[in-house]
Amino acid sequence: MKRIAVMTSGGDSPGMNAAIRAVVRYGIKSGLEVYGIRRGYAGLLDEDIEPMTFASVGGIMEKGGTILRSSRCPEFVRKETRAEAAKILKKHGIEGLVVIGGEGSLHGAMFLEEEQKIPVVGIPGTIDNDIAMTDMSIGVDTCLNTVVDAIQKLKDTASSHERAFIVEVMGRSSGYIATVSGLVTGAEAIIIPEVPVNYEELANKLLEERERGKINCIVVVAEGAASAYTVARHLEYRIGYETRITILGHIQRGGSPTAFDRLLASRMGVAAVEALMRGESSVMTALQGGKITTVKLDEVLKEKKRLDMELVKLAGILS
Numbered sequence: 001m002k003r004i005a006v007m008t009s010g011g012d013s014p015g016m017n018a019a020i021r022a023v024v025r026y027g028i029k030s031g032l033e034v035y036g037i038r039r040g041y042a043g044l045l046d047e048d049i050e051p052m053t054f055a056s057v058g059g060i061m062e063k064g065g066t067i068l069r070s071s072r073c074p075e076f077v078r079k080e081t082r083a084e085a086a087k088i089l090k091k092h093g094i095e096g097l098v099v100i101g102g103e104g105s106l107h108g109a110m111f112l113e114e115e116q117k118i119p120v121v122g123i124p125g126t127i128d129n130d131i132a133m134t135d136m137s138i139g140v141d142t143c144l145n146t147v148v149d150a151i152q153k154l155k156d157t158a159s160s161h162e163r164a165f166i167v168e169v170m171g172r173s174s175g176y177i178a179t180v181s182g183l184v185t186g187a188e189a190i191i192i193p194e195v196p197v198n199y200e201e202l203a204n205k206l207l208e209e210r211e212r213g214k215i216n217c218i219v220v221v222a223e224g225a226a227s228a229y230t231v232a233r234h235l236e237y238r239i240g241y242e243t244r245i246t247i248l249g250h251i252q253r254g255g256s257p258t259a260f261d262r263l264l265a266s267r268m269g270v271a272a273v274e275a276l277m278r279g280e281s282s283v284m285t286a287l288q289g290g291k292i293t294t295v296k297l298d299e300v301l302k303e304k305k306r307l308d309m310e311l312v313k314l315a316g317i318l319s
């Protein structure tokens with residue numbers, strides 16, 4: 001193998017740059033030529049491809065987002081489009097591809113290998129922590145820290161005005177961000193897609209807490225469970241005091257990656273290049289019990305990562 005390429009695809013997450021840096025630098029140190037594909041699969045189809053150097057990835061580790069940029073490319077679900085992409089990779093002499101992205105991007109990578117025999121290695125990058133077989137994905141830790149910082153600030157103002165704050169966080173199908181951020185900020189309630197919500201019980205709990213003298217109240221809701229407006233509508237008339245809504249939105253995707261995410265991304269970037277050089281393909285780098293390993297993409301993608309219900313229990317016990 002002489003030449004490989006790296007791309008970021010789908011929703012971006014903090015730490016992707018550290019992963020790009022590791023792939024490029026470790027690849028070059030291992031005697032490979034490393035190319036960067038800009039704007040994910042859409043950029044690949046446009047042949048938006050450039051050689052990367054040791055210097056071109058200097059000073060990027062601390063930056064949020066992705067220097068290669070990202071995109072959504074709906075036509076990549078078509079087999080003919082993937083055949084076109086494989087032709088372009090071959091034309092540029094690219095013999096191995098590292099795809100950094102979420103579930104959708106990893107699906108694209110898996111099909112590219114299956115149908116076109118392009119060796120691919122995926123690196124899980126998503127803030128949702130919804131990718132199976134890896135304890136963490138790149139970006140999750142930074143996102144959690146952003147959310148915790150925001151909730152902490154809301155708690156200050158909630159205490160001053162004796163209000164309830166409803167904070168909507170990301171997580172379309174996973175309540176991980178809501179559960180962990182709620183747990184570590186001592187939120188009064190956490191609403192997630194995995195657990196049905198009973199507004200009557202929730203309102204009673206908040207009223208009891210108020211009677212006990214609690215002057216602030218934070219309810220964290222995962223976007224996939226309900227919108228903050230819906231939660232407010234259900235709660236306000238039951239609790240009889242004002243609520244305020246904060247939707248954290250895309251600030252959760254940004255920011256300088258934490259030390260944890262930089263380290264995870266660096267380790268996974270190196271592991272991805274090593275896997276390609278060993279001749280592995282259609283695998284994803286994974287963190288399992290503190291160690292970096294590789295797992296088959298088809299196994300990763302056949303199951304949804306389940307939320308650890310121990311965390312939900314813990315949040316309930318401690319709030």
Ligand code: ADP
Binds near residue numbers: 076103
């Ligand atoms: P993420 O990678 O963050 O989950 P998306 O789900 O939007 O983000 O996927 C990113 C891109 O990956 C899509 O725009 C598309 O190009 C490709 N992709 C997603 N799902 C598939 C699929 N089932 N088959 C092939 N390509 C896919």
